[in-house]
Amino acid sequence: MTEPEVTHADADALLKAQKRRNVWLAFALVAFVVIVGVTTAIRIQETDFSGGDRLYFSGYLDEAEKEAADREAEARYEAFRAEEAARAARLETDNE
Amino acid sequence: MSADMIANPAQPRLATARDYLELLKPRIMVLVVFTALAGLIAASSISGIAVNPVLAAVAILAVALGAGAAGAINMWYDADIDAVMSRTATRPIPAGAVPRDEALTLGLIMSAVSILLMWIASNMLAAGLLALSIVYYGWFYTMVLKRRTAQNIVIGGAAGAFPPVIGWAVVTGTTPLDAWLLFAIIFFWTPPHFWALSLVAHKDYKKAGVPMLPVTNGAAVTRQQILIYTLLLTPVGVSPLLTGLGGALYGAVAIGLSAVFLYYAGVIWQSRAGDADAGAAERKLAMKTFAFSILYLFGLFAALIFEHGFGLYISIGGIG
Numbered sequence: 001m002t003e004p005e006v007t008h009a010d011a012d013a014l015l016k017a018q019k020r021r022n023v024w025l026a027f028a029l030v031a032f033v034v035i036v037g038v039t040t041a042i043r044i045q046e047t048d049f050s051g052g053d054r055l056y057f058s059g060y061l062d063e064a065e066k067e068a069a070d071r072e073a074e075a076r077y078e079a080f081r082a083e084e085a086a087r088a089a090r091l092e093t094d095n096e
Numbered sequence: 097m098s099a100d101m102i103a104n105p106a107q108p109r110l111a112t113a114r115d116y117l118e119l120l121k122p123r124i125m126v127l128v129v130f131t132a133l134a135g136l137i138a139a140s141s142i143s144g145i146a147v148n149p150v151l152a153a154v155a156i157l158a159v160a161l162g163a164g165a166a167g168a169i170n171m172w173y174d175a176d177i178d179a180v181m182s183r184t185a186t187r188p189i190p191a192g193a194v195p196r197d198e199a200l201t202l203g204l205i206m207s208a209v210s211i212l213l214m215w216i217a218s219n220m221l222a223a224g225l226l227a228l229s230i231v232y233y234g235w236f237y238t239m240v241l242k243r244r245t246a247q248n249i250v251i252g253g254a255a256g257a258f259p260p261v262i263g264w265a266v267v268t269g270t271t272p273l274d275a276w277l278l279f280a281i282i283f284f285w286t287p288p289h290f291w292a293l294s295l296v297a298h299k300d301y302k303k304a305g306v307p308m309l310p311v312t313n314g315a316a317v318t319r320q321q322i323l324i325y326t327l328l329l330t331p332v333g334v335s336p337l338l339t340g341l342g343g344a345l346y347g348a349v350a351i352g353l354s355a356v357f358l359y360y361a362g363v364i365w366q367s368r369a370g371d372a373d374a375g376a377a378e379r380k381l382a383m384k385t386f387a388f389s390i391l392y393l394f395g396l397f398a399a400l401i402f403e404h405g406f407g408l409y410i411s412i413g414g415i416g
Contacts, residue, residue: 013110014110017110017111020113021111024113032209035154035157035213036213036216038150038154039150039151039154039213039216039217040216042148042150042151043151043216043217046148
């Protein structure tokens with residue numbers, strides 16, 4: 001098979017067509033990046049990070065260990081609140 | 097023969113944006129997007145799950161890109177027979193506008209992009225179903241079935257039936273019975289739709305060596321099969337009424353359009369459409385049946401969109 005002869009006019013037209021295609025490809029790539037970026041942002045906004053499906057490392061590898069630590073913190077807070085209430089009651093009694 | 101025709105097309109020309117668009121089979125893309133959108137809207141309405149509209153739009157875009165990718169792969173593989181058939185000889189590859197390898201590259205890249213976008217925007221099930229539908233059409237139908245069996249359209253019809261299931265999976269992450277009813281409607285609709293066209297284009301298929309039913313079994317068998325599949329389609333078309341997927345509007349549209357489709361199937365069965373001595377009137381009848389089949393599918397899915405997307409749903413007591 002012999003290659004068809006390419007004239008100057010053909011070469012110019014081919015180059016123009018190629019440049020046009022490159023511009024469209026660039027647009028497509030930018031559109032892809034924008035779509036992926038927007039989609040990711042929406043997905044992150046809609047994600048509930050408080051449960052077991054959180055994306056970021058919470059400092060605990062063991063879920064049971066984390067729950068125990070949470071319970072201890074809650075107990076400490078309850079004790080603090082009770083102490084505060086008792087102190088307020090004592091102050092009230094002293095004032096009377 | 098055919099390879100030479102592609103390597104040395106009669107008058108090679110520079111590709112335009114329109115050629116690349118045509119490579120993606122835009123008419124099929126519109127139908128695919130429409131049915132996927134119907135699945136998505138119905139799923140959202142029935143499950144009560146609201147999808148972020150931007151994510152839904154990205155998911156629909158992914159479906160469109162996936163359909164286009166499958167179309168480009170199909171055109172890459174079928175370039176040899178497209179060059180032989182008068183109906184398809186002006187397609188971008190046989191016309192010498194787009195190199196064959198470029199079509200394949202475009203198809204493969206678009207496949208990957210569409211699946212990735214679907215996964216990011218929705219879930220793995222929807223992305224998996226999209227991948228399956230692309231492989232089903234681009235490989236199983238195009239490369240395995242089309243040139244081997246007269247049942248190519250029947251089995252291959254599943255490829256076009258996936259979009260509403262994908263749309264449903266985008267919303268719920270599941271594929272319940274209702275989604276598969278929509279799948280079944282398109283599956284049973286595909287044979288009478290394509291066979292009506294093949295009654296007109298059977299000489300082209302014969303020339304290209306594609307074993308379409310009129311080529312392998314004759315026009316009379318094809319006309320009979322059109323009637324049989326339309327009879328099968330009718331109960332499937334109204335079945336969404338039983339599960340509650342379709343309401344009063346859907347019921348009216350489905351029953352009306354099914355009656356007309358059955359009428360066309362009956363008339364074509366009695367006719368000589370596709371026969372060697374068939375005249376212009378028979379050709380016109382086959383083309384009218386083909387055109388009506390498109391209206392039928394659009395009507396059914398449009399009714400679902402109106403009912404579930406615009407609050408027009410009036411229950412008529414489904415068992416679902």
